[in-house]
Amino acid sequence: MDGVNAGLASDAVADPLPRVVQSQPGAVLLVRVTDGVVLTANPTAEQLAPGVQLPCAVDDWSRAAGLQAADGSDLDDPSSGMAASPLSRIAAGQPVQGERVTALRGSDMSDSREDLWVVGVPFDHEETFEPLTGLALVVLLPLRETDQIKDVQESAERLHSRAVVASDLSFAISDPNIDDDPLVWVNPAFEKTTGYKRGDVLGRNCRFLQGPDTDPAAVQRIREALRRGETVTELLLNYRKDGTAFWNEVVISPVRDADGHVTHHVGVQSDVTLRVQAEAERDAALAVARDARRRLEFMSTVTDALSNVLDPDEAQDLLPALVVPEFAEWAFATMLDSTGRTRHIRAAHASPERKDDAQRFQDLHARGLSEQSVSMRVLRGDVGPTLIQDVDEVWLRRGTREDETADLLRRLGLGSAIVVPLRARGAITGSLTLLSGPDRPPFGEEDLHTATDLGARAGVALENARLYAQQRRQSETLQRSLLSPPTGAPGLDVATRYWPAAEAAQVGGDWYDAFTVPDGSTFLVIGDVMGHDVSAAAAMGQLRTMVRSVAYDRSAGPAEVLRRIDVLIEGLGVTTLATGIVLQVERSDPSVGGRRIRWCTAGHLPPVLAEPDGAVRLLEGDGIVLGLGTYLEARTEHEAHLPVGSTLLLYTDGLVERRDQPMEDRLHELRRTVVELGQTPLETFCDEVAVRLLPTGSDDDVAIVAVRVLPD
Secondary structure, eight states: OOSOOOOSOGGGTTSSHHHHBOSSOOEEEEEETTTTEEEEEOHHHHHHSTTOOSSEEHHHHHHHHTOEETTSOBTTOGGGTOSSOHHHHHHTTOOEEEEEEEESSOBTTBSSSEEEEEEEEEOOTTTSOGGGTTEEEEEEEEBOOGGGHHHHHHHHHHTTOHHHHHHTSEEEEEOTTSTTOOEEEEOHHHHHHHOOOHHHHTTSOGGGGOOTTSOHHHHHHHHHHHHTTOOEEEEEEEEOTTSOEEEEEEEEEEEEOTTSOEEEEEEEEEEOSOOOOSHHHHHHHHHHHHHHHHHHHHHHHHHHHHHTOOOHHHHHHHHHHHHTTTTOSEEEEEEEOTTSOEEEEEEEESSGGGHHHHHHHHHHHHHHBOTTSHHHHHHHTSSOSEEESOOOHHHHHHHBSSHHHHHHHHHHOOSOEEEEEEEETTEEEEEEEEEOOTTSOOOOHHHHHHHHHHHHHHHHHHHHHHHHHHHHHHHHHHHHHTOOOOOOOTTEEEEEEEEOOSSTTOOOEEEEEEEEOTTSOEEEEEEEESSSSHHHHHHHHHHHHHHHHHHHHHOOOHHHHHHHHHHHHHHHTOOOOEEEEEEEEOOOOTTTOSEEEEEEEEBOOOOEEEOTTSOEEEOOOOOOOBTSOSSSOOOOEEEEEEOTTOEEEEEOGGGTOBTTBOHHHHHHHHHHHHHHHTTOOHHHHHHHHHHHHOTTOOSSOEEEEEEEEOOO
16 A cells, blocks of 8 residues: 555535544554454554554453443443444444444544444455455554544434445555565455445555656555554545545554454545636645644654653753744753742753853743733643734833843843743643744744644653653562561671662662671572562562561471472462572581582472583573462472582573573573673672673663672
């Protein structure tokens, strides 16, 4: 689909449906009607039902997406007035011509519960290519202007058939696995709008809709997006069979199978203009479209840049610079803290010569602007987004409290101004003030709409950065609060490290421990509770306490410690699984030199032992994970000797597990790293191990314990 298919029929413009169906990517599924199984899905569908593995039953997918009827009732609840969910009916081979539902989760379509318009089209074997026979297309389109949705449904009832509504939605499917990605199915709306019959287009690439004024750059963007396997939205000028032109806003989604292979491209199209009457009108519409696309690309660039910055202060610093000089000559952002006080002010100017003035304005901003300035009034919520077409001396005197601030504003440049709130989750968290300067055209109403939308997007991005940082601090604080530094051990150098997962709030079950028991020996413990949530962290705390208590109070060896933990887990009804190693370093024996160690493994990766002569080996061991029961397997204890100068490293799997590398290669890399670090001071040793094995961080928690035998 490197061209564009058809859209809503031009004579259906009066119908309310085109006004409420958003031109954003919808969720697309291909369902096998013989057994009701979802075979493939596009990225938006994957976002609506995260974690669902395909193929799966259509009802399972519907439940995972949290689909509900428009009144909030469960779709499978008889009281909802429906015999089954729309997806279930489609899977049974029944068409669904248009039905409003809501989805539990947000996606790229929205950040909150989503209103969706469900359309389902079973494929008739007489109407399409053989590979689609027995399948049904399901498209869940996002809705807007919810007060008009009722009009859509009433309109359908007046026309005595929901099929009339559905017929105004144009769908087309192509097969990228066939040379030139030809169309393999189109619905009647395609035929009605383009004038091409099904037999004219099946087996052809839809570039036949292009014409002399089709924007080649837009066509190339579609090609590139589909080549990358991405959903693409474009506005193009296409041509009907009789040669007349129409504007087509198209969303094309790749649909993937369970292996990630793109099986089809599904296009949902809308005719977004009246029939073009003259060349001048087409040129004007093209200019408008290009300007709109430029604005959308600008907002997308700003939002993407802010979303990629996870530090909230850095994101706030970045915002004014992102709108200069593309949108404004200069700009400043003001943020509020939780008490409503101004806490963060940043300004940026298009001219490097004005950098010092912008910095000075930042310093004076909090006290330099009066409470009656538009920026402060928008910040307080007294007024909404505001356009000031001429910032004159009267505006300056009313908006500033200090002469220096007014002088700075004159030097920075006035012209026209726009002030918009930065909103997140219903609250104003800041404001963004944009000034055109004296040498640019003044801002207009379209600029105000763009800035307002930008303020909403930027506010959410900044709030997300703040929440990310907050959650990460909380997660790391919780994890570290459950861990403690190692106790002193005569003749041993012990170091520990813990690094949380890269993802915010991914508190997990990794733990370490190092402590000395009354007989003078030192216990080293490393473990990993399965899971990444607060429950895993709580279970980790329980196990760590059990291990420490049993080892300290009973003077038990490693195997006995793990046997006792098995008993406690089973007896106390602790429902958790964990891997671990308990290793005991005995007191120094001058007669033999070095230390004797004993260890017992419960399904954990082997420690690495580096001896002073450069030899390195893994301390192998076997044993089932903790939590599987006391009757499955006896615990086995192993022994070894540590010469003076030996270094022993215990670690959790986050240090070595990688999706793109075999475990054997990673363990080999770890052994090589330990040898290269040699007798590096132990604290530096621990840090360097992480730097070399995790140069970009880890998706999992990482805990390590290192011990070195010192001379007596």
